[in-house]
Amino acid sequence: MSDQPSPYDNAQQLPRVRIPHLKQMKVEGRKWAMLTAYDMYSASIFEEAGIPVLLVGDSASNNVFGNESTLSITVDELIPLVRAVSRTTRRALVIADLPFGSYQASAEQCFHTAVRFMKEAGAHAVKLEGGVEMLPQVEKLAQSGIPVMAHIGFTPQMEHQLGGYRVQGRGEDAQRLIDAARAFEAAGAFAVLIEMVPGDVARAITEAVSIPTVGIGAGSECDAQVLVWQDMAGLRTGRLPRFVKQYADLRSVLHTAASDFAREVDAGTFPGPEHTF
């Protein structure tokens, strides 16, 4: 770990984070954090906190729209969320997730969807899930000047095919993931996200490629780490995946605020004279 301050410490004064910055961070052995964001307040708070990369994930499907999985969200639903995040931020690199069904059919379909996210929503890059079958898509985007992050390991859009939320890349399957990461780098991906893969396999992938790896449930050896913000900040209820760490208990904070408000309205103590014209 470097003992120099991160170039992204003074969030507001810095120029936009760009792909070469992330590659340079890998060269220098500096790790970075990525969070999901789906609206203006979360985006601006995370940017002010020094998060260099924001992902407007298809996890908005579960975390914003209340669906059971990421499969339901559409391009038309995700575009306004990406637009909110990219309009609000000044320095974070904003990545738009390509929703299920919007890119798998062909490289052409993928290109047209990615262009919508760049033109209509102001995304700086896109992310797509899958293995080497996605190489034509990644190649097409890279050749068209659209930065693309590949997402390997557990790919939630394939949960039904994969038999649910399961760790990927165990045993002999590890080589498949290492090969896929190498192939994505050769095809022009700027980074590889690795989800729910044993730590030693994620380390091997990280060592095998010169582009940054971003881990979620993939141990500490990736170049970067990502979490869904509602998980990280303690808004989510129920059983959490093992890889989630909660850094706050925002659910209790909001619960207390809302119940205090309700109680004061009920008691007639809000609004007071100071809130009245």
Ligand code: KIV
């Ligand atoms: O959509 C999402 O939130 C993701 C996670 C892996 C961060 O892709």
